[in-house]
Amino acid sequence: MKTSSVLAIAMLIWGTIAGFHDIEADSILVFARQATSLPPCRLNYTTDVWTGCADVIAQFEITLEEFLYANPQLGEGCDGFKPGETYCVFRDSNTRPTSLDGNCGIQANYSASCVGSTFGDCCNPSGKCGKGEDFCGKGNCQEGSCEGGRYSTDGKCGREHDYLPCPPKFGLCCGGNGQCGNATAFCATGCQSGPCLEASTTSASQSPTPTPTTSPGGVSPDGTCGYNDAFVCKGSKFGSCCSAAGYCGDTEYECSQYLGW
Numbered sequence: 001m002k003t004s005s006v007l008a009i010a011m012l013i014w015g016t017i018a019g020f021h022d023i024e025a026d027s028i029l030v031f032a033r034q035a036t037s038l039p040p041c042r043l044n045y046t047t048d049v050w051t052g053c054a055d056v057i058a059q060f061e062i063t064l065e066e067f068l069y070a071n072p073q074l075g076e077g078c079d080g081f082k083p084g085e086t087y088c089v090f091r092d093s094n095t096r097p098t099s100l101d102g103n104c105g106i107q108a109n110y111s112a113s114c115v116g117s118t119f120g121d122c123c124n125p126s127g128k129c130g131k132g133e134d135f136c137g138k139g140n141c142q143e144g145s146c147e148g149g150r151y152s153t154d155g156k157c158g159r160e161h162d163y164l165p166c167p168p169k170f171g172l173c174c175g176g177n178g179q180c181g182n183a184t185a186f187c188a189t190g191c192q193s194g195p196c197l198e199a200s201t202t203s204a205s206q207s208p209t210p211t212p213t214t215s216p217g218g219v220s221p222d223g224t225c226g227y228n229d230a231f232v233c234k235g236s237k238f239g240s241c242c243s244a245a246g247y248c249g250d251t252e253y254e255c256s257q258y259l260g261w
């Protein structure tokens with residue numbers, strides 16, 4: 001008796017669910033997708049300590065919205081971004097078309113991505129997809145899966161050039177003139193990033209080797225901020241705001257809420 005009425009109720013419920021199958025199943029599916037499963041990630045990217053949320057967005061030519069969609073854990077405004085962590089930069093539904101002809105970058109009007117292409121995941125300064133050092137190495141990669149993130153590909157750097165840091169091939173210091181170089185002229189006064197020499201040192205040293213002189217968490221000695229050394233910009237001569245790229249400044253770029261902190 002008992003068993004059969006349970007069975008009857010069960011069948012009744014089943015009938016109800018089955019009757020509404022289309023609506024119920026679809027909304028459950030949609031809900032499950034939103035709640036748990038995202039399309040697969042096509043490229044994970046490990047940021048370096050210089051990389052900010054804005055850098056990743058710029059490098060991979062995606063929108064903030066797309067980046068947050070691919071990494072829901074980051075929260076609104078990319079607040080949860082931690083330099084050095086690995087993030088998904090391309091999920092299936094937010095990719096640009098993969099380059100079919102091997103052309104990429106600014107030369108192709110950023111209309112296609114090398115990532116996932118048969119040529120390789122990196123776009124060289126001439127706008128060709130490929131792999132290996134010549135395409136992915138620091139200073140050789142304009143977009144895509146570039147080694148170590150974004151670096152200058154033409155020797156121009158700093159504020160006037162999208163805050164690009166300098167790769168070894170052009171010299172590691174970004175001079176006050178927005179050009180990369182290893183010479184004292186680039187690493188001394190006005191130096192924007194890289195192993196800048198202490199501003200007060202009057203070229204006693206010939207070698208621009210990194211010489212951290214301030215303890216972590218102190219006022220930025222070189223215009224860099226956040227990340228490993230946790231230098232703060234307030235009180236530095238470079239500006240009071242720390243950009244997501246890790247440089248001090250006073251412009252809207254460094255001070256806007258979403259980019260800086």
Ligand SMILES: *[C@@H]1O[C@H](CO)[C@@H](O)[C@H](O)[C@H]1NC(C)=O
Pocket residue numbers: 041042043044088
């Ligand atoms: C990216 O990382 C996620 C999580 O670790 C993993 O599930 C996914 O397969 C990775 N995708 C690629 C293309 O490596």
Ligand SMILES: *[C@@H]1O[C@H](CO)[C@@H](O)[C@H](O)[C@H]1NC(C)=O
Pocket residue numbers: 107108109
């Ligand atoms: C890129 O855009 C410019 C201006 O709209 C156009 O003249 C050029 O042909 C485009 N190049 C490619 C490769 O699509």
Ligand SMILES: *[C@@H]1O[C@H](CO)[C@@H](O)[C@H](O)[C@H]1NC(C)=O
Pocket residue numbers: 168169170171172182
């Ligand atoms: C600059 O110095 C670095 C580190 O010593 C070196 O690897 C690089 O080749 C140099 N670059 C130039 C352009 O001299």
